[in-house]
Amino acid sequence: MSATDKLLDVQHVTVEFRIGGLVGGSLLVAVNDVSFSLDEDRPEIFTLAGESGSGKTTLSRLLLRDLEPTRGKVLFEGRDLATIRKRSEFKEFMKKVQPVFQNPFETFSPLRRVDAYLFDTALNFGMAPNHRAAAQVVEDALRNVGLSLEEVSKRYPHELSGGQTQRVSVARALISQPKLILADEPVSMVDASLRMEIVNLFRELRDEQKVSVIYITHDLATAYYISDRIGIMLRGFIVESGPVDDVLVRPFHPYTKLLKESVPEPAPKGRETWAKSITLGTTEVKEYGRVGCKFAGRCPQVMDICREVDPPDVQVERRMVKCYLYTEHAERLSPG
Amino acid sequence: MTLLHVENLCAYYQTELYGISRTVRAVDGVSFELFPNEIYGVAGESSCGKTTLIKVISGNVKPPLKVISGSVEFQFGSYGVDMLHISKEELRRNVRWKQISYVMQGSMSVLNPVRKIIKTFEDIVDTHDQITDKKKFLEQARDHVNRLGLPTEVLNCYPHQLSGGMRQRVAIALATVFEPSLIITDEPTTALDVVVQRGVLQMIKNIQAISRNTVLLVTHDMAVHANVADRVMIMYAGRIAEEAPTETIFNASLHPYTQHLIHSLPMIGERSDKAGLRGSPPNLANPPSGCRFHERCPFVMDICRTEIPEMVSVREQHRVACHLVKENTL
Amino acid sequence: MLRVIRDLLKYDRRFRIAFIFLMAVAFMFILSFFSPYDPNEIFVVPMDAPPSPEYFFGTNSRGQDIFWWMTFAIRNSLLMGVITAVISRVIAIIVGLSAGYEGGWLDKFLMSINDSFIVLPLLPILILLGFLLRDIMNLFLLGVILGFFGWPYDARLIRSQVLSLRERLFTRTAVFSGTNSFSITMEEHLPFVLPIVFATTINNMLWAIGMEVTLSVLGLSDLTTPSIGTALFWANQHGALVAGVWWWIAAPTLVAIILFLGLYLFFTSINDYIDPRTRLRLVGG
Numbered sequence: 001m002s003a004t005d006k007l008l009d010v011q012h013v014t015v016e017f018r019i020g021g022l023v024g025g026s027l028l029v030a031v032n033d034v035s036f037s038l039d040e041d042r043p044e045i046f047t048l049a050g051e052s053g054s055g056k057t058t059l060s061r062l063l064l065r066d067l068e069p070t071r072g073k074v075l076f077e078g079r080d081l082a083t084i085r086k087r088s089e090f091k092e093f094m095k096k097v098q099p100v101f102q103n104p105f106e107t108f109s110p111l112r113r114v115d116a117y118l119f120d121t122a123l124n125f126g127m128a129p130n131h132r133a134a135a136q137v138v139e140d141a142l143r144n145v146g147l148s149l150e151e152v153s154k155r156y157p158h159e160l161s162g163g164q165t166q167r168v169s170v171a172r173a174l175i176s177q178p179k180l181i182l183a184d185e186p187v188s189m190v191d192a193s194l195r196m197e198i199v200n201l202f203r204e205l206r207d208e209q210k211v212s213v214i215y216i217t218h219d220l221a222t223a224y225y226i227s228d229r230i231g232i233m234l235r236g237f238i239v240e241s242g243p244v245d246d247v248l249v250r251p252f253h254p255y256t257k258l259l260k261e262s263v264p265e266p267a268p269k270g271r272e273t274w275a276k277s278i279t280l281g282t283t284e285v286k287e288y289g290r291v292g293c294k295f296a297g298r299c300p301q302v303m304d305i306c307r308e309v310d311p312p313d314v315q316v317e318r319r320m321v322k323c324y325l326y327t328e329h330a331e332r333l334s335p336g
Numbered sequence: 337m338t339l340l341h342v343e344n345l346c347a348y349y350q351t352e353l354y355g356i357s358r359t360v361r362a363v364d365g366v367s368f369e370l371f372p373n374e375i376y377g378v379a380g381e382s383s384c385g386k387t388t389l390i391k392v393i394s395g396n397v398k399p400p401l402k403v404i405s406g407s408v409e410f411q412f413g414s415y416g417v418d419m420l421h422i423s424k425e426e427l428r429r430n431v432r433w434k435q436i437s438y439v440m441q442g443s444m445s446v447l448n449p450v451r452k453i454i455k456t457f458e459d460i461v462d463t464h465d466q467i468t469d470k471k472k473f474l475e476q477a478r479d480h481v482n483r484l485g486l487p488t489e490v491l492n493c494y495p496h497q498l499s500g501g502m503r504q505r506v507a508i509a510l511a512t513v514f515e516p517s518l519i520i521t522d523e524p525t526t527a528l529d530v531v532v533q534r535g536v537l538q539m540i541k542n543i544q545a546i547s548r549n550t551v552l553l554v555t556h557d558m559a560v561h562a563n564v565a566d567r568v569m570i571m572y573a574g575r576i577a578e579e580a581p582t583e584t585i586f587n588a589s590l591h592p593y594t595q596h597l598i599h600s601l602p603m604i605g606e607r608s609d610k611a612g613l614r615g616s617p618p619n620l621a622n623p624p625s626g627c628r629f630h631e632r633c634p635f636v637m638d639i640c641r642t643e644i645p646e647m648v649s650v651r652e653q654h655r656v657a658c659h660l661v662k663e664n665t666l
Numbered sequence: 667m668l669r670v671i672r673d674l675l676k677y678d679r680r681f682r683i684a685f686i687f688l689m690a691v692a693f694m695f696i697l698s699f700f701s702p703y704d705p706n707e708i709f710v711v712p713m714d715a716p717p718s719p720e721y722f723f724g725t726n727s728r729g730q731d732i733f734w735w736m737t738f739a740i741r742n743s744l745l746m747g748v749i750t751a752v753i754s755r756v757i758a759i760i761v762g763l764s765a766g767y768e769g770g771w772l773d774k775f776l777m778s779i780n781d782s783f784i785v786l787p788l789l790p791i792l793i794l795l796g797f798l799l800r801d802i803m804n805l806f807l808l809g810v811i812l813g814f815f816g817w818p819y820d821a822r823l824i825r826s827q828v829l830s831l832r833e834r835l836f837t838r839t840a841v842f843s844g845t846n847s848f849s850i851t852m853e854e855h856l857p858f859v860l861p862i863v864f865a866t867t868i869n870n871m872l873w874a875i876g877m878e879v880t881l882s883v884l885g886l887s888d889l890t891t892p893s894i895g896t897a898l899f900w901a902n903q904h905g906a907l908v909a910g911v912w913w914w915i916a917a918p919t920l921v922a923i924i925l926f927l928g929l930y931l932f933f934t935s936i937n938d939y940i941d942p943r944t945r946l947r948l949v950g951g
Contacts, residue, residue: 051529052500064842087846094842106835111857117843124844161616162382172843191381192556193593193632196600197612218529221559225602225610248604262534264559266601268582274563275538353944354673 006075007179007212008063009037013072015058030058032236033072038180038214040077043206045213047223047244049259050233056216059233060184063214064099065090076180095125098173102185104165108157114168115153118142118175125176141171144209145201163194170201174209181205184216195222202226220263224248232256235294237310242319252321255295293323301325338411339517339550340370340393345406347392350399360620362388362401364574367647370518373548375541377565377582379558379597381617385574386554390520393552394438395419395427410435412517433460437511439504441523446507447495453506454491460510477513484509484539501532505539512543519543520552525560537564558597562586567653570594573618573628576647580654590656592633627659635660674935681935687928691740694921698737703730705738705892714911724913727904732917738892740921746809746878746893747871753813754820754870755863761817762824763851763859767832777825783818791815792877796886804888808881812874820866824859831855861940868933872926879922894918894925 015031032055038046050056061067062074065081074081076097084090101107108114118138119131128134139149145167157165166186173181183202187195203226205211217223223230224244231241232253240253251257264274290297296306305324314326344367349360362385370376380386388401397403397420408419412435422431432438439446448456457477458470478488490498490506498506504524511519521540525533541564544551553565561568562582569579570593578591589595600610615632618624624631630640637659645657674681703710709729717724723732765776795811796803831837831854840850875894881887882895889896897918901907906914938944 051531091844094844099838099842101835101839103835107839109834109836109840109854109857112836112853116853117839120840120845120849121843124846163612163616169839172839176844191617192558192597192600193381193613194616195612196602196610199602200610200612220530221602221604224604225607258531260604262530263604264530264534264537264557264563265603266559266562266586266598267603268562268586271563274534275541354677354939 005040007038007040007077008214009073009075009078010063011035011073011075013059013062013069013074015055015062015067016070029236031055031062031069034059034236034238035072036231036238036241038212043210043212044228045202045206045215045226047215047217047227047230048233048238049217049220049223049230051218051259053235054233055236056233057184060099060182060214060216063182064097065093091125095176096178097180097182098176098178100166100169100173100181100183100186103189104162104169105157105189107165107169110157112156113154114157114160114165115149115155118152118168118172121172121175127175127177137175138171141174142168144174144204145171146197147171161194162190163197166190166194166198167201170198170205174205174211178211180212180214182214182216185218186215187222188217188219199226220248220260221266232259235290237294237322238320239295239322240319242317246317246319252316252319252326253295253323254299254301254325258298337372338369339372341407341409341411342369342393343367343407343409345389345392345408346404347388347397347401347406348404349388349401358621361574361623362620363392364623366406366571366574366576368569368576368579370550370552372517372550373544374566375544375551375553375564377561377568378552378554378571379556379561379568380571381556383617383620384571385620386571387522389571390438390522390552390554393419394436394520395422395431410518428463433463433511433516434514435516436518436520437514437516439507439511439519439521439524441526446510447503449495452492452494457491457510457513460513480513481506481509484512484543499532501528501536504528504532504536508536508539508543512547515547516549518550518552520554522554523556524553526555526557533560540564558601570597573623574620575628576655576657577629578654578656578658584654590650590654590661591629591658592635592660593629596634627657670939674939678935678938680931684928684931684935687924688932691744691921691925691928694737694740695744697734698741701734701737703734705730705735706890714909717913723917724911726901726914727906727909727911728900732897732914735892736897736917736921739894739897739918740925742805742891742893743875743878743895743925744871746805746812747874749806749809750812750816750874751867751870753810754816755867757814758817758820758824758866759859759863761821763828763855765821766825766828767847767851767855769832773825777822780818780821783815784822786815788815789880792881793884793886796881796884800886803886805878805891805893808878808887809874812877816870816873820862820870823862823866827859827862828855831858861937864940865933865937868929872929875922875925894922 013031013034014029017028017030019026019028036046038044048056048059058067062069065084068082076093084093108117115138118141119134122128122134122137128137135149142149142152147164147167152160152168160168187198190198199222202213202215206213215223215227227244229242230244230247231238232247232255233239234255240247240251240256247256248260251260292308293306293311296302299306303324311322311324312327314321314323316326344365345363346365347363349362351358366389378386378389391397391401392403393408403420410417410419417431447453454474454477461470461473478491481488481491486505486509490502495503524540525536528536537560540551555561565582567579567581568585570577570591572593578585578589578594580589585594586598589598596613600612602610613632618628618631626642627640627645630636633640639659643659645659645662647655647657648662649655650661675685711721711725711729711731713725713727713729715721715725721731721733723736725731761776761780765773799807837850837854840854878887878893879895879898882889882893882899883902885899887895889899898915901914906912
């Protein structure tokens with residue numbers, strides 16, 4: 001398959017941050033040799049799931065071109081994001097890749113009316129020649145999220161609920177008719193009764209608008225509900241990825257297993273198993289600095305080799321697992 | 337025997353600025369009881385009044401918050417406290433930490449960022465100066481932390497050296513030094529990852545099981561209630577919608593709001609369509625007439641728009657405020 | 667606008683006092699246009715008469731009616747303050763906003779100029795400039811000069827505000843709405859910066875008027891123009907205190923106090939009112 005068939009192609013991306021002073025500082029690898037891709041002609045929802053400090057937010061900044069990788073490449077429609085230099089090129093990129101942010105109360109300026117952002121987007125990306133035509137474009141986008149211009153026009157963010165604001169945020173992202181929407185924890189700050197509405201919206205975008213979505217979350221339950229494929233992140237690595245029905249229903253990697261088990265089930269029947277006691281990780285920096293598998297310190301099935309060398313990516317059935325437990329299933333050589 | 341009796345509590349935020357006065361009816365006619373040796377969950381969305389409720393219960397009422405009416409009465413064994421009329425001095429000396437302690441989201445406000453954890457322990461002991469032999473107490477503190485399954489080294493750390501989950505567990509350890517009768521926890525795991533959340537909640541459950549005291553667990557996360565609470569109260573727009581044992585809430589709830597909350601929760605391995613609720617939570621400065629849920633309720637009737645539904649006991653320990661239920665039971 | 671003034675009058679005591687003081691100042695400002703005497707003419711009234719119903723503030727040793735003379739002084743001092751404030755605000759806003767939002771080399775460049783201005787010993791420089799330019803010095807020129815020195819602190823303040831605004835999520839929303847940096851600055855950031863601009867405007871005016879007094883007392887401004895500073899200069903020249911003509915000193919001092927207090931209270935009151943947080947609370951956000 002040639003690179004141009006990919007909408008987004010992330011190739012062995014690594015992001016390193018230097019923490020501490022000029023002398024004696026240490027290197028923090030926030031994203032470590034991550035690869036994944038989305039196909040051009042098959043819109044899907046791809047979830048990047050992980051806990052805080054797993055590198056998922058760094059990865060999202062990378063995909064929005066807020067950050068450049070230390071090593072590796074991010075290709076969007078075959079073009080390396082690092083080669084985007086001119087403002088016109090960046091604008092062309094933004095037209096196709098749009099973000100939806102986590103905090104609906106911060107997404108829009110409290111001193112500006114929310115519809116101003118919708119009109120700005122329509123006019124700046126040339127979706128409409130003038131304000132009057134833009135109103136139609138804005139109306140269409142709002143209809144897609146179950147709102148109307150009448151409801152949001154001349155309103156300030158605090159006059160709308162968190163759910164409404166988040167829907168306006170999605171509508172804004174839709175105006176330029178993007179091919180990819182990057183949603184970073186879009187429902188974590190939205191009230192429970194409004195949450196599923198937003199989540200359902202992303203499904204509709206994929207099915208009706210043919211937009212691919214990268215859904216970044218720590219919430220495995222909504223991830224299962226909407227996504228097609230998932231990548232589980234741990235301390236900068238994607239440790240397991242594949243179709244959600246495989247990865248979340250029958251997890252292979254011990255970390256994915258632990259994560260899945262820890263999600264409290266919204267029914268009292270699982271109380272006993274959930275209450276089984278678990279080992280918690282030590283401090284964050286310790287796990288980042290660990291040699292070999294980052295999960296080795298907490299893994300119930302740890303082996304000697306896990307503490308020595310990073311595990312290889314192993315293809316098992318339809319999924320990829322980064323774990324020595326599965327190396328005999330595939331004839332891939334361990335690196336190094 | 338009850339630990340806490342709250343009767344018809346109304347607590348409003350009253351502000352006045354340049355002649356525009358606003359009254360936010362954050363808690364409006366709430367009555368409930370807490371018993372010894374239980375984990376009582378309070379669930380609800382943002383600005384449903386749950387945080388205001390625990391502010392009043394823990395004696396933390398400051399303007400613009402004002403208690404308009406009602407009573408909040410504790411009975412700690414033979415020691416009775418009227419929380420709305422207690423003096424600050426008595427609250428500080430005899431009630432806080434000793435009878436009621438408080439663990440909140442993030443917990444940084446309990447832990448002094450520039451002091452080692454052990455020093456914070458000491459400070460708490462000092463304010464309550466009920467222990468003369470400090471050395472002996474520190475020994476006890478170490479034992480206490482150990483008993484809760486935390487490494488004793490954390491006592492010699494500064495708060496920023498600990499991970500969020502460890503900090504939260506230390507805060508819980510601090511809150512339980514004096515084995516209080518009531519531990520109030522406000523969204524204790526909201527900012528934490530699932531694995532850590534599980535660890536912290538397990539710790540709360542263990543402490544409760546050992547000391548047989550009462551835990552008031554406030555969180556918006558129904559899944560947490562399902563796994564931790566014994567009884568659950570569902571609040572909506574400043575009022576109680578429903579209260580029942582956890583099993584009943586999840587399997588036989590009667591209020592349409594509770595039913596929605598539970599049925600909208602996604603689960604791994606199950607992908608039936610989950611719908612959101614139309615409309616938005618009401619503005620408590622100007623709440624809807626009648627039942628405050630009526631604008632969003634799928635089963636709304638005429639009476640809901642005009643009359644406030646009464647709280648009805650449908651069976652032992654199960655109370656609902658809904659006209660629908662009242663009709664069916666009559 | 668009228669409603670805002672009415673609300674503030676009704677609910678803010680600081681504003682009420684400020685309002686009375688500033689009305690008095692404005693009244694004198696307007697009266698200057700109806701003065702029976704030309705301030706440049708001397709010996710038009712009896713000398714050294716103490717305050718009386720006829721000569722409200724008394725007369726001075728140069729035979730001038732101090733009350734009418736002060737009306738000109740207030741007008742001139744205020745106008746000079748406004749000139750300074752306008753010039754320095756324009757510089758502060760441009761420097762602060764662009765350094766804050768653009769960052770990078772522009773920020774470094776602008777801030778190095780900014781900091782150079784901050785560390786300059788201002789008074790000696792102004793004295794030197796006053797001396798060098800003494801032939802062409804007038805209040806307008808002085809206002810312009812002060813304007814060019816009065817911006818750096820406020821530019822830094824605006825820059826720091828913009829730096830934090832730039833990190834706010836809504837700035838990223840604006841970026842991904844395709845908005846260019848100029849519009850982001852004007853539409854997203856300026857509304858947050860305006861309260862600072864307003865607050866510093868009045869501060870800056872007070873500073874300028876005070877500076878004029880300093881320079882005038884030293885005899886380094888245009889002494890033929892009536893101003894609060896030159897009033898004090900002439901009183902000093904004639905040894906007003908020694909001669910017992912205390913009202914010659916008292917009048918400009920009183921006017922200065924009323925003007926300063928009025929502007930200061932006005933600024934604190936308005937500042938609270940236009941604070942974005944107050945605005946949000948008012949509308950119930």
